[in-house]
Amino acid sequence: xxxxxxxxxxxxxxxxxxxxxxxxxxxxxxxxxxxxxxxxxxxxxxxxxxxxxxxxxxxxxxxxxxxxxxxxxxxxxxxxxxxxxxxxxxxxxxxxxxxxxxxxxxxxxxxxxxxxxxxxxxxxxxxxxxxxxxxxxxxxxxxxxxxxxxxxxxxxxxxxxxxxxxxxxxxxxxxxxxxxxxxxxxxxxxxxxxxxxxxxxxxxxxxxxxxxxxxxxxxxxxxxxxxxxxxxxxxxxxxxxxxxxxxxxxxxxxxxxxxxxxxxxxxxxxxxxxxxxxxxxxxxxxxxxxxxxxxxxxxxxxxxxxxxxxxxxxxxxxxxxxxxxxxxxxxxxxxxxxxxxxxxxxxxxxxxxxxxxxxxxxxxxxxxxxxxxxxxxxxxxxxxxxxxxxxxxxxxxxxxxxxxxxxxxxxxxxxxxxxxxxxxxxxxxxxxxxxxxxxxxxxxxxxxxxxxxxxxxxxxxxxxxxxxxxxxxxxxxxxxxxxxxxxxxxxxxxxxxxxxxxxxxxxxxxxxxxxxxxxxxxxxxxxxxxxxxxxxxxxxxxxxxxxxxxxxxxxxxxxxxxxxxxxxxxxxxxxxxxxxx
Numbered sequence: 001x002x003x004x005x006x007x008x009x010x011x012x013x014x015x016x017x018x019x020x021x022x023x024x025x026x027x028x029x030x031x032x033x034x035x036x037x038x039x040x041x042x043x044x045x046x047x048x049x050x051x052x053x054x055x056x057x058x059x060x061x062x063x064x065x066x067x068x069x070x071x072x073x074x075x076x077x078x079x080x081x082x083x084x085x086x087x088x089x090x091x092x093x094x095x096x097x098x099x100x101x102x103x104x105x106x107x108x109x110x111x112x113x114x115x116x117x118x119x120x121x122x123x124x125x126x127x128x129x130x131x132x133x134x135x136x137x138x139x140x141x142x143x144x145x146x147x148x149x150x151x152x153x154x155x156x157x158x159x160x161x162x163x164x165x166x167x168x169x170x171x172x173x174x175x176x177x178x179x180x181x182x183x184x185x186x187x188x189x190x191x192x193x194x195x196x197x198x199x200x201x202x203x204x205x206x207x208x209x210x211x212x213x214x215x216x217x218x219x220x221x222x223x224x225x226x227x228x229x230x231x232x233x234x235x236x237x238x239x240x241x242x243x244x245x246x247x248x249x250x251x252x253x254x255x256x257x258x259x260x261x262x263x264x265x266x267x268x269x270x271x272x273x274x275x276x277x278x279x280x281x282x283x284x285x286x287x288x289x290x291x292x293x294x295x296x297x298x299x300x301x302x303x304x305x306x307x308x309x310x311x312x313x314x315x316x317x318x319x320x321x322x323x324x325x326x327x328x329x330x331x332x333x334x335x336x337x338x339x340x341x342x343x344x345x346x347x348x349x350x351x352x353x354x355x356x357x358x359x360x361x362x363x364x365x366x367x368x369x370x371x372x373x374x375x376x377x378x379x380x381x382x383x384x385x386x387x388x389x390x391x392x393x394x395x396x397x398x399x400x401x402x403x404x405x406x407x408x409x410x411x412x413x414x415x416x417x418x419x420x421x422x423x424x425x426x427x428x429x430x431x432x433x434x435x436x437x438x439x440x441x442x443x444x445x446x447x448x449x450x451x452x453x454x455x456x457x458x459x460x461x462x463x464x465x466x467x468x469x470x471x472x473x474x475x476x477x478x479x480x481x482x483x484x485x486x487x488x489x490x491x492x493x494x495x496x497x498x499x500x501x502x503x504x505x506x507x508x509x510x511x512x513x514x515x516x517x518x519x520x521x522x523x524x525x526x527x528x529x530x531x532x533x534x535x536x537x538x539x540x541x542x543x544x545x546x547x548x549x550x551x552x553x554x555x556x557x558x559x560x561x562x563x564x565x566x567x568x569x570x571x572x573x574x575x576x577x578x579x580x581x
Contacts, residue, residue: 017076029097030054035054042494042498046180046435047548053154055160065147067135067139068139096114099114133165144166147168148530155172168507170510172513173516182560183498185508185511191425191428194495194496198433201413209406209408210478213477228473229473233324233325234246236323237308244303244304245295246301247265248297249294250264251292252455253455263276265304277342299312301315320386330344356398377571391547394547402477410434414430430556439487449472449473450469450472543571546568
């Protein structure tokens with residue numbers, strides 16, 4: 001390399017803390033504490049994503065990349081918000097390790113035991129930031145160093161950089177993650193709190209959608225409203241012509257091996273499938289009916305009438321040829337005066353589902369929305385084997401109507417939001433409100449499994465893959481505990497907590513959404529690149545995120561046209577490796 005092209009003369013390069021000894025044990029302990037599912041950082045609830053960097057590790061990487069090698073470990077931990085405020089006899093590093101060893105003996109909360117809250121809840125105060133900034137200016141020639149994350153993903157690294165008041169830049173190729181970054185790194189510091197505005201507009205959107213969806217979710221009676229439908233499929237037995245429900249297990253809510261609520265199938269005199277909700281062992285003993293024994297075993301399905309087995313490959317052919325029917329097998333309901341329970345489907349349930357199917361066929365918008373081919377990929381191969389060829393195919397007719405109705409309601413109020421608020425504020429409101437679409441899809445699709453251990457929906461990406469589900473969830477988004485109102489409330493709560501963590505005088509980050517191999521930064525403009533790159537071959541981000549992208553594009557293509565230019569996410573420039581079969 002010529003002298004003219006060298007980024008810095010060798011004598012100018014300074015040793016930073018990351019080149020020396022680091023408190024890895026203490027930080028590792030804090031990473032584990034943050035993983036507590038009962039209370040995780042708010043960005044985890046803002047939008048589904050496939051990888052999140054822990055706050056302690058991110059803070060350590062940032063500070064150790066910009067502070068001098070001479071910094072004391074205890075000072076580093078203190079600035080990371082690790083360690084008690086009271087004086088201690090040992091180093092903070094040793095203190096944290098000792099507290100971890102005695103964690104099982106505690107009588108109170110983790111915070112009580114350690115003597116300080118988890119770091120993600122604490123932003124460094126003004127005095128601490130000034131102390132850090134003073135050291136940094138001395139070290140970097142009077143200026144604060146700029147921190148860049150070129151593959152920012154869920155945004156934890158640049159967000160923590162902002163909390164330290166550092167000039168921050170973030171890049172992310174994937175538009176879904178880039179949308180999250182706008183909320184975290186741009187709207188939170190620039191626009192600030194939007195709680196009242198988000199509540200007002202979300203309630204209007206929800207009310208309009210509820211009115212238009214009411215006919216598709218009838219209750220068994222005036223006292224009950226259905227929350228979730230456990231759905232499956234039937235195919236015809238080639239031998240006797242009876243319907244075969246493609247159900248591996250009949251549990252709706254399994255409390256133990258022989259206790260819980262299940263659906264018991266039977267045929268009436270005319271050969272029609274009928275279902276009855278039973279409680280084990282009160283209504284029936286496991287020796288009489290074992291819910292573990294559904295018709296499907298390892299993909300093959302045994303006819304309950306004649307016993308002939310239809311093999312898995314034949315069933316896949318049925319799906320690819322459209323020779324299957326949707327089947328409601330059970331319903332979780334909520335009582336208007338409190339309480340909940342499970343029941344078998346009624347004729348009204350089936351009629352409403354069929355009405356939704358007819359509506360999808362006859363409405364031009366519904367019959368064409370998301371008519372986008374699912375590209376061949378490592379993960380999408382799992383769904384294509386069952387006839388799911390376009391993104392609209394991952395939804396049953398009623399699911400498609402539900403998602404579409406909330407989109408239409410959002411569109412109905414979009415111009416009102418723009419008229420009532422400033423351009424930046426309206427952009428922020430619309431973007432934050434749109435995030436609910438992904439959370440709803442996560443809990444309401446043909447790829448969303450029924451969690452029998454809890455008796456309600458799981459998530460599409462519980463295992464970071466796209467998998468066909470023989471029993472899936474049809475979610476009543478208008479009233480369920482995982483419907484629109486519950487999800488948007490969590491998003492608003494998360495955004496407000498995120499906003500509260502930004503210093504009052506904090507700046508936003510400079511955001512780009514390009515290939516990290518071709519960044520627009522000028523030479524010598526960044527002092528520290530802090531990066532935790534994609535997971536090589538374990539997570540195919542672009543393939544998986546298309547599930548969210550197709551809906552976010554419908555919501556935001558006129559709000560962020562620069563992000564939603566292509567039909568699907570960029571597969572060519574993604575920095576991951578694909579397994580070759």
